[in-house]
Amino acid sequence: MRIRLKFRKTGPVKFVGHLDTMRLFQRAVKVASVPVAYSQGFSPHSLVYFALPLGVGVQSTGDYMEIVTATDIDPTIVKDNLNAVLVEGVRIEDAFKVGDKSDSLMSLVQAADYDVRIAKTEGVTLQLIERKLQAEELIVMKKGKAGIRPLDLKPMLLECNVSEEPDSILISMYVLAGSSSNLNPDLFVQALLEGEVAEIEKQVTRKEMYTADGDTFIPLDTFGREQ
């Protein structure tokens, strides 16, 4: 049985990287006595999957993972049992059954939205960011296999709102995400600020992940739910 879970990862635990978070969940699943299934072969591992890696230092209020169980179990029980053993800052918010033939969680992810809060410093103004957003293209120099080359980020940006707060600027961005096309919020902010970003204090929160449903994107927790 496939159980999809929506979880939050906030507070200091956001500094635990993706691979370490995976191991954390694999262990939590065992501690919580979830009847997880194992892969076949020489070195069996538990079948726990994640939607999209989260960078070190990035928190999330809408991340997803999936557990394949060996026996059927009520998803609510999985959620409660995991919450009873998980560390502070990691919380399962929702758990639901998905069909055995459903596409893999990773392949479903096509968009995500992020909040990026940056400290107001000299040179970093609302006007600068707005001007950049209105431009035809947003070019950034990106390191790739073929060396450093220019990349236009605009086609990957679905929507972006900027607002000003007393000490900070809040950039809310809705972007393409996932294995086929992915806009990294760090890279985007770097492009907006013309490379001054390394020196700037910022807080990144991933809020939700989406999959395509016809012409629109819908949140992952509304997709593929089975009773």
Next chain:
Amino acid sequence: MTKVDLPDSILNKVDKPARYIGGELNSYTKEVTEEMVRIAFCFPDVYEVGMSHLGMQILYHFFNRREDLWCERVFAPWLDMEKIMRERNMPLYGLESKSPLNEFDFVMFTLQYEMSYTNILNMLNLSNIEIFSKDRSEDAPFVIAGGPCAYNPEPLAAFVDIFYIGEGEVMYDELMDRYKEWKKCGKTREEFLASILDMPGIYVPKFYDVAYNEDGTIKERIRLHESAPETIKKVIVDDVDNVFYPDCQVVPWIRAVHDRVTLEMFRGCIRGCRFCQAGMIYRPVRQKSKEVLIGHAKKLLKSTGYEEISLASLSTSDYKDLENFSDELLDLCNSEYVNVSLPSLRVDAFSVDLMQKVQEVRKSSLTFAPEAGTQKQRDVINKNITEEEILNGCKLAFEGGWNRVKLYFMLGLPNEEDSDVTGIADLAEKIVETYFEVPKEKRQGGLQLVVSTSCFVPKPFTPFQWAPQDSEESFKRKHNLLKNTIKRRQIKYNHHDAETSVLEAVIARGDRRTANLLYTAYKKGCTFDSWSEHFSYDAWKEASAESGVDFDFYAARERSYEEVLPWDHIDIGVTKKFLIRENELAKNVTTTPNCAQKCTGCGAARFGKGICHEN
């Protein structure tokens, strides 16, 4: 309780920020109360190293089982973090509460290797705690140190208020109770230290002074307090089956060096290798029963979710009920998809058989430690294993499908001749021949044989504690000699640097004056000395010249049996008489039977427990 502020802006800048956040699975959060005693358990190395340490896991849960104690973990911040902490005047803090260390009642260090000592000084300094014990104010925490290197406490005597000699489970409850009493009475720091002098295993260095002879050797130890005991007897657990053992382990955020359930099978070792300090200081051998071990294994796997379990002991294949125990453990682990890892194996048929069972599918490399290349030299060190047994063990391993073998040796052992050095190459050559003698269809192709040598460091409380260490030049010559003797392309040769080993020998057999060397080196910026990329031998040599602590005097000098040794006031149970006898037998190339075969009267029987009373 104050809390150190740890903003994202810091954590975003450092490598592996999860080292500094705390809150791992099975760590403790407690409400601080008036009567609570707060302990900072410090491992003087980086998080991933410290989190691998079984002793910390045991004592952490041992202390925290009591509601009136809160034990937290502290590791040495890596250099990038230290730099930021110093820039911001940010003190070192406990991972659980984030309280600065100088607000704790006890700051406790575990002494696992000499090359971590400068990190201790640095951690005290980062905590705004005076480095020298004599400079600490009335409200400073008490600095305690324990662990294997505490058996020669003298090099750290100037920095540490209290040494704990022996196994932690025995006296720490009482020490904490006495501390609470003292705190209520409002007495002085000195009064507390004096009040614990009657406790076994406790050594308070400030109540002793040392006088020296003109040649620099120790003349006598002078007691400065009427209650200060002449000798400090180590304390050990009587009943290892019923002693506290944690149900869980703190599971590190990031991959630790040893990141798995650790099952302690027994304490002590029957073998009596003459170079081995652990083999002497942990005597007598005390085994846990199979039932107790399986019970621990179940609980630990359940509470941690780990996918691997490791058997910890000084010589796993010496466990009495190994066959039944390993069968039962493997049944348990196979059903839970858990791997078993086996350290400390001897090269014998039994071990290969066990390896075979444990690793049915994937064959990792086999690691064996013959320690010396020739039979003569193995007899000198009392490593009771013959060449035939080694070759036979390798043959079985090759037939079992292993093709990668690692062999560990020591260079510079007492009475070593060049033929013993080249003997290592000869033995490796014979192992390669053994491999090729195994029919092609029975063996795995592509043999890789790694020969590793370390430099022998004479340690206190071993039969070789009087021995001179080889010089740096001699070690280097032997490295070359061995390198040039190895011809086969299947054999790869690695060696440890001589420089660290010389320094280790200086500190391991150091006395109170060695503190000046440590402090001077620390002042010159030496920390993380066990990390080769941070080790600066030049700085240590400068520190030697400035502090007057001569390396040759401590490392290269042969002591006489009459000389007063810096650690003579520590009593490990094993007598000096026994160590002298063993050293003489080594000179005559004569071996001694192990504890399971015959009692040789080392003195550890006085504890009234363990193997000494089983046969």
